[in-house]
Amino acid sequence: MRAPRYVAALAAAGLLAGCGAASSPNAPLKMAFVYATSTQNPFQEMAYGAKAAAGDAGNVDLALSAPSGVDGPQEVALFQSAIRNSKDGVALETLTPDLFVRPLNQAADLGVPVVAVDTVPPAGTKVELYIGNSNTELGKALGEEFVKQVPENATGDVVLGNAIPGLTLLQQRLDGMKSVIQAKRPGLKVLGPFDSGSEPTSNFTKWNDLVKANPNAIAYLGVGAQDAVSLALIQKNTGRRFLAGSCDPDAAALQAVKDGYVFALASPEHWLKGYVALRLLIDHKRGKPMPKGWWNTGSLVVNAANIDQVMARQKDEDSRKAAFKAETEKQLADPNAHLRPLGEAN
Structure with missing residues (x-):
């Protein structure tokens, strides 16, 4: 994904700010x-969502930055640059929160206002x-879809994969899914x-090994973005369903659902x-209290x-924005309907 045109401009603006340049109210x-x-x-x-929010709000220079692979220390450096050059607000998504x-x-x-994403x-x-x-409910939802596929008296092995062991949010998905399978x-x-x-090549290799090591399993279930892609490709390559x-x-992955x-x-x-996340940062900077x-x-x-x-929705950035328009307006109009204490996040 290419970052917007303004990354270099942001760096220059940061240097000017350091030299005492005053910013215009507009x-x-x-x-x-x-x-x-x-x-x-x-x-x-x-990133697509953040970019759309900046566009809708208007008069926002948004810098998008990420390593070209999961690299916690590099992302820390990018974040530290962002808080120097984008002082009106930063949204942070990371797979290495402890850093x-x-x-x-x-x-x-x-x-600098920061929202965790x-x-x-x-x-x-x-x-x-x-x-x-x-993520607990997400895992349960996938578990509910799985149990629809097998009879109540089914026996056999179900193999679970975790794209990033130790990452809490993925473990929550697995725990939710496992709880449904074991109960039902x-x-x-x-x-x-x-x-x-987590990366495409390693994901395919590891799932291929898992399928070979557990040839009689009735199902292979993951919780990461590449799992469905790899599992579909393995079925195509081997002819086994x-x-x-x-x-x-x-x-x-969407095409794999379409193809069965x-x-x-x-x-x-x-x-x-x-x-x-971006819209709340923008609204906060323009006078609204931050939830x-x-x-x-x-x-x-x-x-x-x-x-x-869903495939039509995911066609491009414009189709995403159009499809999500009603939901974003609904959520932003009633923050209390979506807010819970931070300690309850699961």
Whole structure:
């Protein structure tokens, strides 16, 4: 994903500000969205949403920045640059939250508003607003879709994969999914979760090994963006069919649902997170109080019933913006309907 035209301008503006240049009251707001990687669908979706929010609000210079692969230290450097050059507000999405305690406190000391997106802000920081779906409920939703595929007395193995072991939000999805399977299909044996890798190449290799190591499993279920893509490709390559499900509306994963290789995707609706986070930062800078707590933007199950509608929505940036318009307006019009205490985020 290419960053907007204004990244270089932001850097220059930061240098001028350091030399004591005064900003015009009508100058564009300087804002940034820093995210984990530019190479995977979830983070691209959030960036699209943030970009759309800046466009809708008007007079906002938005810098989008991310490593070209998950790289926590590099993302820290990008964030530290953002709080120097985009002092009106920064939205942060990271897969390495523990690395951000000091940088987030630096932002607070500089008076830069920060909103956490997708990942709960780490303890020991002053970030008071988190925008994200319930990952526990997301996992349960995928579990409910899975149990529809097998009879109540089903037996056999179900293999679970975790794209980023140790990342709380993915574990919450797995716990939610596992709880449904164990409660509603007690004859099934749940194996894992096993490390399935987050980057496309490693994800395919690890899932291929898992399928070979567990050849009699009836299902392989993941919670990351690449899992459905890899599991569909394995079925195509081997001619073997099995139940596969995962999360995130990656274009190839959506096609796998359309083609029948994947029974469902649980979408965290990442676009909404990026949009809401940026819009709240902008509104705050323009006089509205900043909400506090966990803003649950919701989620969606994608299956055969709605796959055509979702694929049309995901065609391009304009189609996303049009499809989400009513929902963004609804959420922003009634913040209290979506806010819960930060400590309840799950």
